[in-house]
Each structure stands twice: as C-alpha cells, then as structure tokens.
Amino acid sequence: MAYRITDLPLSERPREKLHALGAERLDTAELIAILLRTGTGGRSAIEIGRDLLARFQTIEQLAAASVEELSAVKGVGLAKAVQLKAAFELAARLPKSRAARPLLRTPRDVADRLREEMQHFEVEEFHVLLLDTKNRLVRDMKVSKGTLNASLVHPREVFREAVRAGAASVILVHNHPSGDPTPSSDDIKITRELVEAGRLLKIEVLDHIIVGKRDSGRTEDFVSLKEMGLIQ
Secondary structure, eight states, X not given: OOOOGGGSOGGGSHHHHHHHHOGGGSOHHHHHHHHHOSOBTTBOHHHHHHHHHHHHOSHXXXXXXXXXXXXXXXXXXXXXXXXXXXXXXXXXXXXXXXXXXXXXXXXXXXXXXXXXXXXXXXXXXXXXXXXXXXXBEEEEEEEEESSOOTTTSOHHHHHHHHHHHTOSEEEEEEEOTTSOOOOOHHHHHHHHHHHHHHHHHTOEEEEEEEEOOOOTTOSOSEEETTTTTOOO
C-alpha cells in the first residue's frame, strides 16, 4: 500500500529524523528521499529512493548513473535526476578539496610549499597561512608587498581574514630577496607584535618562516623563528 511521508510520525520523517538524530542515523533510501524532496504518482520519496537502490544496486553505481538513466526510474523525472546528480558530484569533489588542503606540520612543510614561488621575488612579500584545527591549509593570503615594516604588516590586516575564515591558527611567511633568511630586528619586532595580537584574538601564531635562496654556503634556505626560540 502506497503511503506519503506526511503519513509517518514526525520522528520517522527523513528531514525531521536527520535534524533530531544526525544524517548518519538515516538509511540510504531516507537520505535519497531528502534530496528528492517529494514523491510522485502515489509513491513517497522514500519508496522512490528504494526503487533507485534496487535498480542500481550500490551507491557507487547510483552515483555513476547518468541523468537520463536516473530520470528513467518511475517517479524520478528530469528535475529530480538533476538534483541527485548535483549531490553526487558535490560528494565526489569533497576528497579533491581535502587533498588541496595540505597538512603543514613542520617548518620544512611550509618552506617546501612556498620556496619555488618566493625565492624568485625581487621584493619582500608577507603571507599568512590560515590553518584549521588539524593544521591543514585553509588559505594562503598575501598581506603586503615591499620592505617589511609595521606600516605594511598591521595586525588588523593579518587577522581580519583569519577571523572571517574561522582559522584556528596561522603561520607567518615572508621572503628575503637577498637570499639570506636570517631575521632582521624588524622581523623579530613584527613577529612579537603579531603573536601578542593573536593571543588576544585566540588565534595562535604557530611560526614565522623566512624563505631565502639556495646557497652552497648555507645548510638551509629558510629559518623558523619558532625553532630559533623567538616565538614562545
């Protein structure tokens, strides 16, 4: 006997169930029903979801089905098929998005990511790497271009986007066009100011990496102010 979702108790309706218990507590047909939104032809969205699973057998095959194949299932149609296809494509893009957010665990991770770009700059550029709670890169943000000083690198500019992005922490990075990554007195002063500003905003400054250039006379082409003991 056909039924409508509105015939079910509130606790058993997919949308209400997801809201109350979380998406993981719904079976696959119920999740599909939420995407379909409504049933048709006397069949509920849950029943159509079960028909789709019976037709394609696995979620992988369902996600791989074309719009034409999906819309051929009774009760789906073109509009619902397009909705499903869009949802499957978003799911497929999620791992790619995660892969594009590298884990930055060490100063070398940071230097390796930015070295090829920064070592060719003819003037100093100051970047802020916004990180999530797992130290994955959220965004690489250029703050200033030119000789590093307090007028170019102000805490307001450094932390504005970090707050907007909900960053858990940041890593400061800039280059030395001379090739020598040794921090200057201005580098140290600005770093301390930004560390203090970060504490007030509860956004930790994990490190300040200075990128230089490869030179046979130096063992490394970058320095970490954290490793130098200049960030506590």
